[in-house]
Structures are given as structure tokens and as C-alpha cells.
Amino acid sequence: MQTSTMLSQLASGMLVSIEIFVLTLLFSLPLGLLVALGRMSKSRILSGIIKVYIAIMRGTPLMLQLIVVYFAPYYVFGINISARFRFTAVIIAFSINYAAYFAEIFRAGIQSISVGQWEAAQILGYTKTQTFFKIILVQVIQRIIPPVTNETITLVKDTSLSFVLSVAEMFTIAKQIGAREASIVPLMVAGLFYFVFNYVVAFGMEYFEKRMSYFR
């Protein structure tokens, strides 16, 4: 088999992986911020619910969460599920799972800003919302870039879990090519794809971090 055919097949799988990656980040980052704010809420009920949510998301395997999100409509509510829902379920499961991890990173970042800044802003006449978005959040973003990069890179590799819902992303395609060719070369090539993709992600995040560093 020609290497070029294998590469183009892997590349088509890579597109699926990238799609899962981008959509998950798009949904889980804002959701994570909301969860973090809920976790720090003064309302005991709200922060209690969020604590349980984070505990479940972090305490159970992502693979199980994928299965639950996809099959729950049928097994719990008796609704027939369509083939198109596979991909939606993958995005939902990844987003709510990563939102829990991002929320804790955000919380750490927000709580690392000294209370003095809130008080100073209050004296200067800022409202709480203004203080948060104009003063606190920008510093938080700068501080949390390294742990967020960690999670982001893990996410790239976690996309391969989505085959449990039969979404054929790159690693699945690599295994299928491997089965046909009776060879492990496609798996190695898939590893190279992941490495290059993660290198680009890390490079982009580093660039972003430098751009954000003019506070210091």
C-alpha cells in the first residue's frame, strides 16, 4: 500500500479529531468559567450542586461518560437515537467533562488574585462585575495558561476515546488500516500526527502566554 494513501486516510481521520478538539474547547472553556463561578458562589445550594458535578465528572472514566450521554436518551427515556447524534454526544460528553477540569483551574486562578485588588477597585468605584471582567479575569488568564495548556494537550489525545461511540477519528482509522495491512506502522504514523498537532498547540499557547505577559 502506498504511503500517500495511508497519510491521506489518516489526515481525514485527523480532521475528525481536530473537529472534536476545537468544538470541545469552544464549549468547555466558557462553561468551565460558569462552573468555577458557581463553585465559588455564596449560595450553599449552588456551590454544593457544582461540587457534586465536578466530583462525578472527575471521578468517573470519560469513556463511561461518553456511553452514558449517547445511550441515556434510549435507555432512560426510551427515545430512539439517530446516527447523527453520535457526534453530538461526543461533543457534549467531552465538553461537560473538560468544563469540570477547567473550572478548577479557573477557580485556582481567580482565588490567587489578592483580595486587596477587589477592595481597591471598589474604592475606585468599580462594580463587582466590572472588577471581575476588567481587572481580575485578564490576570487570571495570564496565570492559568500553563495548566490550561496541559489540559488542552490531554484533550488532543483523549479524542481517541470517541470510538466507543463509533466516531471514527484518527486513532480508529489507524487501527483499521493496521488491521488491513497487518502492520503497526499506521499506529506509529498516528503517533507522529498527534505529536505534531500537540507541538503546534503548545507553540500557540506559548506565543499567547508571551503576548499576555506585559503585566510583569
Place this chain on the structure above:
Amino acid sequence: MKKLITLLMASVMTFGLCACGGPKEVIDISEGSADSFENELKTDEAQPAGDERKTFIVGFDAEFPPYGYMDENGEYVGFDLDLAQEVCNRRGWELVKQPIDWDAKDMELSSGSIDCIWNGFTINGREDSYTFSVPYVDNSQVYVVKADSNIKTEADLAGKVVGVQADSSALAALEDEEGKADLAKTFADLVQFADYNTGFMNLESGAIEVLAMDIGVANYEISSRNGEFVILDDQLASEQYGIGFLKGNTELKDQVESTLLEMVADGTFEKIAEKYADYGLVDSICLK
């Protein structure tokens, strides 16, 4: 401060643009068809009976050559998928080939996300769990060892590390108290693999000494691996393949089966088997 917020917004918008630009072509690749969303919604509803059926979703393990696998052009092919395609052509259905995670096959079937499992699916031992078509292939479970191995008969297996695919019929045979469970107890260990490629990597590297598997796949693997492996004469079990439908779905089973028998009568069935003659399929088919 404003600069920062602008930068932030710009980065969020870039993410947004990526998200909008990327997905569209990807959906074609993952689904293999350009169905509009409306069509998808239709399949969402309960499938109408009889000739009104539009799609036929076959669930299969795409790492199970020669019955279902991905060919060099990235298309899913194989003996079973070619049969399914012919059935769909004759019935005017659109075939949807859905590669599935073998461990999730029951959930896929009972939730209705696939219509049947057509993938060298062993009937024996599963009669009570599915509604099966007539058997169409005689299969046997065999032991594969390295060509230079000193394991020659079933009796040599005692104290050896044996591998099987998880949830496969080889595993079922080794766990069956009336079958080979006693033999399995003499093994040093029984290791389960997700797919055959991993199994063969283990066998090749010496991590396991024996691989128990279906003869069709064994033939395929051995011929792709230049005969570095051999099949023992002693067989683990013999069995038959059928098309598995959701328990009680005899209506769909009857439709597919009648078309399949038509294909046997006019010789198309055998012609399709000849395409895969290299892997010993012509000898295995049991509908003539």
C-alpha cells in the same frame, strides 16, 4: 486594558471561525454520505415497515478482515458488506456501513442506532440473545501459533499464555463449561485483546504463545504476514455465522433473509464469495 480585551475577543472569535470552517467537510468523512439533516431526522423516527424502509444500517467491526474492513481507498468492504450492499441494491434501500466498537454492539443494536450486526457474527451460543438469519458461513475457531513454535497439538497448550479477542466466540468456547473450559483452566493465562492486530503483535513479540480466533480472519492475517504463523490441526470449536438482528425483529430478518436466499439461488452469493477466495471463503460458505 482595552487592548487586552480586544485580544481576548479576537482569540475567541478565531476559535469561533475555526469551528465554523472545519466541521462541514468532516461530517462527510465521518458519515460517508452527504445526507441532509432532514434525512437524518427521518431515520430518527421508528423505521416504517416493509418497502417504506429507506436505509439499512449494518453495524460491523472494521478490524475483521475479510468480512468487514477498510480497503486501500478508505472504503469499508468485505464479504459481509458486499452481501449487505447486494441485498440493499435489490430492495432499494440505502446501505449505511457503521463501524462500531465491538464491545458496544448490544447497546447499539437495542437502542436502534444500527439495524443488524453483519460481521462474521457467530450464532452458536448467542441464539437466545438475537434473532438470527439462516447460517451462511461454516466457521471454526482455531489456534494460531508461530511457525517455529513447539506447540503442535491442543495438549501442548497446557501452561501456555493464550490470547483471544474480548467478547469473541473463541472466548465463549473457552469459557463454556460443556466446551473447552477445562482446557482453558490448564492455560498459564488467558489474555483478552481489543482487536486482532494487537493480538498478533503480542504473538509476534512473544508476549503470548497462542492466539485463538476465527479461521477466516486467521487465514487473512497469515497470508498478509507472509506465513510466519501456522494454524494447528486441532480446532477449538466449529460454529456458524449468521446475520444478527434485535431479538424479536423477525420482520426485518425475513426481508433480508429472503433476498439473501434469492442471491444464493441465482449464483450471486457464490460470486461474491469468490472475490475473497484467497482467504478460503469459498470453502466456508454453507448456502448453496
